[in-house]
Amino acid sequence: MEMKKMVCIVCPLGCHIKISKDNDDYIVEGNKCPRGKEYAIKELTNPTRVLTTTVKIKNGLLNRLPVKTKEAIPKDKIYECMKIINSIEVEAPVTIGEVIVKDILNTGVDVVASRSM
Amino acid sequence: MQSYDIVVIGGGPAGLAAAIEAKKNGIDSILLVERDRELGGILQQCIHNGFGLHIFKEELTGPEYAEKFIVELRKLGIEYRLDTMVLEIRQDKVVTAINSEDGFMMLKAGAIILAMGCRERTRGAINIPGTRPAGVFTAGTAQRFVNMEGYIVGKKVVILGSGDIGLIMARRMTLEGAKVLAVAELMPFSGGLTRNIVQCLDDYNIPLLLSHTVTEIKGKDRVEGVVIAEVDENRNPIYGTEKFFECDTLLLSVGLIPENELTQNAGIEMDPITLGPVVNEAMETSVEGIFACGNVVQVHDLVDFVTEESRKAGRSAAKYIKKELKTKGLMVNTKPGKGIRYIVPQRIRLENLDKTLDLFMRVDNVYKDMDMVVSIDGKEINRVKKRHVAPGEIETVKIKREDIIALDYSVITVSFEKEGA
Numbered sequence: 001m002e003m004k005k006m007v008c009i010v011c012p013l014g015c016h017i018k019i020s021k022d023n024d025d026y027i028v029e030g031n032k033c034p035r036g037k038e039y040a041i042k043e044l045t046n047p048t049r050v051l052t053t054t055v056k057i058k059n060g061l062l063n064r065l066p067v068k069t070k071e072a073i074p075k076d077k078i079y080e081c082m083k084i085i086n087s088i089e090v091e092a093p094v095t096i097g098e099v100i101v102k103d104i105l106n107t108g109v110d111v112v113a114s115r116s117m
Numbered sequence: 118m119q120s121y122d123i124v125v126i127g128g129g130p131a132g133l134a135a136a137i138e139a140k141k142n143g144i145d146s147i148l149l150v151e152r153d154r155e156l157g158g159i160l161q162q163c164i165h166n167g168f169g170l171h172i173f174k175e176e177l178t179g180p181e182y183a184e185k186f187i188v189e190l191r192k193l194g195i196e197y198r199l200d201t202m203v204l205e206i207r208q209d210k211v212v213t214a215i216n217s218e219d220g221f222m223m224l225k226a227g228a229i230i231l232a233m234g235c236r237e238r239t240r241g242a243i244n245i246p247g248t249r250p251a252g253v254f255t256a257g258t259a260q261r262f263v264n265m266e267g268y269i270v271g272k273k274v275v276i277l278g279s280g281d282i283g284l285i286m287a288r289r290m291t292l293e294g295a296k297v298l299a300v301a302e303l304m305p306f307s308g309g310l311t312r313n314i315v316q317c318l319d320d321y322n323i324p325l326l327l328s329h330t331v332t333e334i335k336g337k338d339r340v341e342g343v344v345i346a347e348v349d350e351n352r353n354p355i356y357g358t359e360k361f362f363e364c365d366t367l368l369l370s371v372g373l374i375p376e377n378e379l380t381q382n383a384g385i386e387m388d389p390i391t392l393g394p395v396v397n398e399a400m401e402t403s404v405e406g407i408f409a410c411g412n413v414v415q416v417h418d419l420v421d422f423v424t425e426e427s428r429k430a431g432r433s434a435a436k437y438i439k440k441e442l443k444t445k446g447l448m449v450n451t452k453p454g455k456g457i458r459y460i461v462p463q464r465i466r467l468e469n470l471d472k473t474l475d476l477f478m479r480v481d482n483v484y485k486d487m488d489m490v491v492s493i494d495g496k497e498i499n500r501v502k503k504r505h506v507a508p509g510e511i512e513t514v515k516i517k518r519e520d521i522i523a524l525d526y527s528v529i530t531v532s533f534e535k536e537g538a
Binding site: 006007009013014049050052053054056061062063064066068075078079082096114115116 | 154155161164165166176177178179180181183184263264265266267292293311312314315316319320504505
């Protein structure tokens, strides 16, 4: 039986949660509210994160343009995404929200500019 | 001498929000002065997300949050000058500034809004012993190098201090290919938000060493390593617990200091705890017509609260210009009680309150299951249960105007008591 410990980040309380899988059911301990259970199950089954980083930009005010994934992507794809994003160079002008990489790694999520430059 | 109704000093989130709000409240003659090459302040280097949850109900990155305000400022036609350094402000509200285009200038202001923000504490501020090699940066400096200039500042990194910038930089350096060996924190708890500990350290298996500090920096030209030791309850290193970490970079995230040289030189009254000016309910300093907001007043943990505070300062400055701000009437003081380090605002003119009074404060330790008790001259008027408070998160309390029954120079105290005490 797999068991994982985590700190809940839904609210500032920061409950220390233990989650384990029992057949098809999840046993969650340590959470003080139902949102903690939901968080723990999501973290165990499909943890996702918004990735924020930069790409090279030519002729811009700065040398780097900040970008982000428009939605959260699976956590285990972060390093692969970084490789793709780091190979890219864009040219100014860029408008905020402009798509920099479409549908990165078939996640269905675009990487977009997070400022105009 | 050029003159303006309002001169705003600083073009970060505080200055932007204050200028916009003043304009929306009917003041047209506004000048915003910024010393950097662009508006937005520190937000431009904070490329991570999590900004704007309170104000915009969505998670924005720093640059996105800034751009919303910059676009609005331009749309409203508010005048601003970049690359311009303010040298002095005076109590008669003359602002002296300098830039390479206009040269030296003296500006007469009807009101001034101070929005200079804060800066990072450096190695010198905490006196880390050892040699003085390259490779010691404040976390914010490293953030600017990596996120704006495109330089990675090191490959093997130790971070001292677990404030939010330190945590964010632990993740950022890791994503860009550096190895972060550890984050050492002097206190037995982190000063950063829990979500940052989880998403910046736990996600990348970076150890957080609580009650630890750097006792020595080694290396001649470049950092070659640091010594980290455990500390006792008095925060003194424990002999024999020293461990050597081989690394080429040390990042410091050891606190922020409001940047108040202009304020102090103008003879404005300061709060020795916040290190910002003493302000009243209108965010006005001890000098009539000089207002202050954002990190120059108190170091905030969320930019959303900077925006709210700055909007209040902008509104108040507009009222002052229109002569609608009341200067007479009952004045009360706030005073931090047990468990609380400071309260902002420090003074309240009851005549200017609308329906409620909002107090902002920071606690001195991590507490669980406590009552936050508000009293006036020792008489309890309000009690709120708090399940969890920490110095890293600003606490607020709302007090109804009708509950404030006070005399001139009455004292409003907020303190933490054990539940039900």
